[in-house]
Amino acid sequence: MQQELKKAAVAKGDVARQPNQLSDEIAVKISGLHKWFAGFHALQGISLSVRKGETVVVCGPSGSGKSTLIRCINRLEVHDKGRITVGGTLLSNDIRAIERVRADVGMVFQQFNLFPHLNVLSNLTLGPIWVKKTPRAKAEQTALANLKRVRIEEQAYKYPSQLSGGQQQRVAIARSLCMNPSLLLFDEPTSALDPEMIKEVLEVMTELSHEGITMIVVTHEMNFANMVADRVIFMDEGQIIEENTPEEFFANPQHERSKLFLSQIL
Amino acid sequence: MTGVARNRVLDWIKTNLFSSPFNIVLTFLLLFVATKLLWNFLDWAVLRAVWGGDAETCRHGAGGACWAYVRDKARYVLFGHYPYEQQWRPQLFVAIFFLLSLLTQFKRFWSKYLTAAWVVLPLGAAGLMWGGFFGLTHVEMEEWGGLPLTLALAFLGISASYPIGIVLALARRSEMPVIRALSVIYIEVIRGVPLISMLFMAAVMFPLFLPEGITISKVVRAQVAIIMFASAYMAEVVRGGLQSLAKGQYEAADAIGLSYTKKMVFVVLPQALKAVIAPTVNTFIGLFKDTSLVFIISLSDLMFTTQASLQDADWLGFTVEGYIFAAFVYFVFCYFISFSSSRLEKELKV
Numbered sequence: 001m002q003q004e005l006k007k008a009a010v011a012k013g014d015v016a017r018q019p020n021q022l023s024d025e026i027a028v029k030i031s032g033l034h035k036w037f038a039g040f041h042a043l044q045g046i047s048l049s050v051r052k053g054e055t056v057v058v059c060g061p062s063g064s065g066k067s068t069l070i071r072c073i074n075r076l077e078v079h080d081k082g083r084i085t086v087g088g089t090l091l092s093n094d095i096r097a098i099e100r101v102r103a104d105v106g107m108v109f110q111q112f113n114l115f116p117h118l119n120v121l122s123n124l125t126l127g128p129i130w131v132k133k134t135p136r137a138k139a140e141q142t143a144l145a146n147l148k149r150v151r152i153e154e155q156a157y158k159y160p161s162q163l164s165g166g167q168q169q170r171v172a173i174a175r176s177l178c179m180n181p182s183l184l185l186f187d188e189p190t191s192a193l194d195p196e197m198i199k200e201v202l203e204v205m206t207e208l209s210h211e212g213i214t215m216i217v218v219t220h221e222m223n224f225a226n227m228v229a230d231r232v233i234f235m236d237e238g239q240i241i242e243e244n245t246p247e248e249f250f251a252n253p254q255h256e257r258s259k260l261f262l263s264q265i266l
Numbered sequence: 267m268t269g270v271a272r273n274r275v276l277d278w279i280k281t282n283l284f285s286s287p288f289n290i291v292l293t294f295l296l297l298f299v300a301t302k303l304l305w306n307f308l309d310w311a312v313l314r315a316v317w318g319g320d321a322e323t324c325r326h327g328a329g330g331a332c333w334a335y336v337r338d339k340a341r342y343v344l345f346g347h348y349p350y351e352q353q354w355r356p357q358l359f360v361a362i363f364f365l366l367s368l369l370t371q372f373k374r375f376w377s378k379y380l381t382a383a384w385v386v387l388p389l390g391a392a393g394l395m396w397g398g399f400f401g402l403t404h405v406e407m408e409e410w411g412g413l414p415l416t417l418a419l420a421f422l423g424i425s426a427s428y429p430i431g432i433v434l435a436l437a438r439r440s441e442m443p444v445i446r447a448l449s450v451i452y453i454e455v456i457r458g459v460p461l462i463s464m465l466f467m468a469a470v471m472f473p474l475f476l477p478e479g480i481t482i483s484k485v486v487r488a489q490v491a492i493i494m495f496a497s498a499y500m501a502e503v504v505r506g507g508l509q510s511l512a513k514g515q516y517e518a519a520d521a522i523g524l525s526y527t528k529k530m531v532f533v534v535l536p537q538a539l540k541a542v543i544a545p546t547v548n549t550f551i552g553l554f555k556d557t558s559l560v561f562i563i564s565l566s567d568l569m570f571t572t573q574a575s576l577q578d579a580d581w582l583g584f585t586v587e588g589y590i591f592a593a594f595v596y597f598v599f600c601y602f603i604s605f606s607s608s609r610l611e612k613e614l615k616v
């Protein structure tokens with residue numbers, strides 16, 4: 001009941017955000033993280049802990065290293081220095097450990113990256129069947145349930161190219177959910193969408209946050225950050241410049257660069 | 267043709283063929299030459315041709331093509347020295363290939379069973395040609411020749427070089443430097459050597475390296491050379507497909523935790539191979555025609571039997587007819603492959 005009220009309130013945007021229930025368990029712990037691209041120092045000593053159930057929004061100017069940071073968490077990028085622990089597993093060159101972490105961490109990309117040769121249902125069941133060894137019938141059942149969760153269950157047998165951008169992105173979210181992830185990473189999930197489709201994707205993300213899924217979201221949607229995030233992280237030039245609750249961050253930014261960024265984006 | 271379409275054709279003709287006095291002259295000149303050539307050919311191939319009888323009939327004919335030669339020699343050209351009264355066996359072999367290819371044209375027949383048939387039936391047919399059971403006389407491989415040999419070399423060549431080419435292409439893009447280097451060296455060396463010299467090596471040099479007492483039939487050696495050759499070209503075609511795939515596809519597959527093999531099998535290869543159907547078929551057709559080079563190391567494929575048929579003392583002097591017939595047979599098969607590929611592209615909606 002309270003959940004319902006809160007959802008309605010958030011959708012209307014007229015009630016202050018209510019923080020998620022956070023446990024003390026750590027989902028991701030990053031310390032002293034460095035990353036170089038052929039001499040270019042893209043991440044310059046990032047330290048960050050994300051608690052279970054927390055929704056963290058990462059923002060900052062383009063090229064500040066936001067994508068690189070979250071791509072290090074599921075090792076789409078290999079970091080050069082520092083430690084990343086995801087769900088208790090320390091990321092190293094151990095390919096089995098990496099695959100285990102990836103199976104447990106969902107990622108939603110700016111460009112959706114659905115598999116165009118597979119229909120929506122097969123996009124959703126590929127991971128569960130071949131990574132988690134779920135029986136096909138069970139995987140399809142879960143897939144349909146997750147399509148319902150993102151409100152496109154009627155599109156299960158279409159191909160990605162037959163869907164709108166917003167629908168594709170919701171399928172991509174459902175694809176991540178089918179792996180029953182303990183952490184979801186979003187890399188600018190609405191940046192490739194037309195304005196009228198941004199809302200439907202943000203709504204789904206808001207619900208997921210309220211359901212208690214741990215999320216790290218790179219986005220420029222400051223309204224979403226304000227309403228949904230438990231914490232906002234501002235990055236610039238490969239460093240975390242400021243880290244605060246959304247209330248504080250938006251009302252009272254501490255750093256010159258944060259102020260400049262906010263003045264440009266709001 | 268609708269009025270609009272006719273106008274468009276007329277416009278095209280006007281702007282492209284009759285736009286200046288020079289163009290007008292050129293157009294008529296080429297038209298004249300083309301007509302003349304076509305007429306001369308028809309005159310030779312149809313009007314003055316001899317359709318039956320023997321070499322003497324041809325020599326006393328009107329000087330046109332001697333199709334009597336093809337009638338007399340077709341069986342030999344197509345089936346070589348295979349015992350004449352047993353030639354229903356190679357005929358069945360060819361028919362089976364034809365039937366399977368025909369069925370494969372239609373998506374509704376695609377199934378495990380068709381794949382199995384592609385393995386079992388050609389093997390069965392080859393066994394039939396070999397004989398030695400159910401009262402069938404055994405026929406030595408040396409006597410097999412003509413079309414079945416060409417088909418077998420091409421079919422095995424294609425079915426082996428395709429997967430090997432895929433593996434080579436994946437190796438060339440591997441993150442392991444040693445594997446990548448091996449693949450690059452293999453591909454570049456093979457592509458730098460003409461097929462003929464590889465066939466000679468297979469025929470002449472390779473036996474020298476074998477330990478005493480071990481022999482490998484020349485057909486097998488030639489087959490291996492063809493497969494090695496075609497694989498390198500296949501690899502480059504597949505590599506093009508792999509490169510055409512957006513980076514996001516690899517990343518999405520990685521992000522759900524698929525292992526390398528599963529990523530390739532379920533995400534990357536289905537898309538990459540589909541993207542390069544046309545150049546793949548191009549390579550297949552090239553391979554089919556390249557098998558004709560084995561005549562140089564005296565394997566009696568279609569090209570060899572064609573040449574051998576020209577040596578018949580009774581029928582000397584009908585070289586052109588012989589080669590036209592061989593060209594026709596090659597054309598039928600290559601066109602069939604090409605036709606099948608455009609059907610396949612349509613079925614898969616590329």
Ligand SMILES: Nc1ncnc2c1ncn2[C@@H]1O[C@H](COP(=O)(O)OP(=O)(O)O)[C@@H](O)[C@H]1O
Nearest residue numbers: 037038040042061062063064065066067068069
């Ligand atoms: N694969 C790469 N090769 C070289 N430079 C890269 C690569 N990926 C990112 N970079 C550079 O690293 C910096 C941070 O990039 P990124 O993490 O994508 O920034 P953001 O997501 O904040 O816009 C940028 O300057 C970008 O040009």
Ligand SMILES: [Mg+2]
Nearest residue numbers: 066067068188
């Ligand atoms: Mg980015």
